[in-house]
Amino acid sequence: MENTALEKSVLNKRKTKSLILRFMVWLCGILTVGILAYILLFILVRGIPNINMEFLFGEYNSDSLSAFSSIVTTVEMIVISLIIAVPVGVFCAIYLHEYAKRGNKAVKVIRLAVDTLAGIPSIVYGLFGMIFFVNILGLRASVLSGVLTISIMILPVIISSSEEAIKSVPDMYREGSLGLGATRLRTVFSIVLPTAMPGILSGVILAIGRIVGETAALIFTSGTNVLENPTLDLMASQRTLAIHMYMLASEGLPYSKDMAFATGAILIIIVFIVNFAATKLAGRIGGLSNGK
Template identity: 85%
Template sequence: METNILNRRKAKSAALKSLVWLCGLLTVGILVYILLFILVRGIPNISLEFLFGRYNSESLSAFSSIVTTVEMIAISLVIAVPVGVFCSIYLAEYAKRGNRAVKVIRLAVDTLAGIPSIVYGLFGMIFFVNILGFRASVLSGVLTVSIMILPVIISSSEEAIKSVPDMYREGSLGLGATRLRTVFAIVLPAAMPGILSGVILAIGRIVGETAALIFTSGTNVLESPTLNLMASQRTLAIHMYMLASEGLPHSKDMAFATGAILILVVFLVNFAATKLAGRIGRSNDGK
């Protein structure tokens, strides 16, 4: 009797283990297929003219879009990361349980996380483009995207701060440090790998966003890149979408080339952020 029960448990355990492995392999397989499908069709169409040339009906260069994408990532993070991290510090370190302000903030974060990007685009077009008079420009797109990525940064930063052991705080306070100094000198450095994970997710959303930016930053592409925030420019994601929908010669091939560049940019940014998070984690462990 006991032998039969043990055999059934082993069979169930083996079946669940096989199911987990199957789901994992299926996920990896889908990712590999998508990457290979885009890279195989896109990389052969990448050239120096496409990467660094002027945009025209023949070359369809993505140079201006690459610069705009990097510019939008940098400025959006400069705006959203301090706001998100400081908000998470308040929620994790200073807010009292049951505080009405905390409930309001959490409701706002959850609501912002669930709003479709097209709604953000309509809001940005009405408020930043029309009411504030920023027109369809990089600045309007940056401000809209900064609001979009706030929920990701706040949620991940709060969880990272909460995961820091209480003995870190108690040790710092016991040595006479103020609460503010404890947060910025002890807690934040220990939570930095988790915060950077949220930043990586935010970068992924910025890079892949199209719906909101079409309404705010526009679909124009300049012959040569510019750092003018009031100029209307398209990012790589919008550039890929426009090329795929246009009837210009070789536009679909160039769309795949743009998709390959987009994947490489995301990979490089994620790789750099992951390495930075690992280095910060090792330095904190050493201390």
């Protein structure tokens, strides 16, 4: 009799413990979403009312603190870094998955390098860009130095998502193409890449997200300078949107703080669109490989 009473109390204790754990698990799930919602709403609610035409498209001066020329620089930087990094990254993925032989030593070294690049903090990229592009190559603090630095930085994102996408192309497709007498190259460009395109694009979009949000790698390479009117001159030192926000936030004046909120709201809206598009595209390769 005593024994069962003891057993019952142990069982009850275990049940209570389990209940507490379940509560904690739910709490942490809700907490994560709650934090995200808090950050987004906080920036958007205070930022959106401060976005106006003057801020978006006006001339920069100490009164307007307009983001126009930073927006132009950000777009310029995205376009040129993608032109540099996307072919290199996609070709690298093609080499790793379509050409390299299994157990190849070079593949191991390349993978190690890609993993290392992915782990290097952006401030270290910034230091490297400052030493190499700005000083040694003599490109000075310029959009070009920033572009080159950030192209290296986004390589791992593009490589890993392209490889993932290329991997998901069924071998059947390749065999069919090779069986019809197409060369390996032809197979890659007319069968593998088109099939893998949504996955590759989702990597490209994630890379855009990184470029838009980057600050530490650009502060010493493309600089914090801002011009009254936008220029596409690659040799000009120009700040991007994220650096614009940093500069406004650290000035500490009430008006510049409002404008920092506005810039933050723009950044968040971009990140929102980027994430949404990347998820939608990545979802599409799944559909393709299920044999459509």
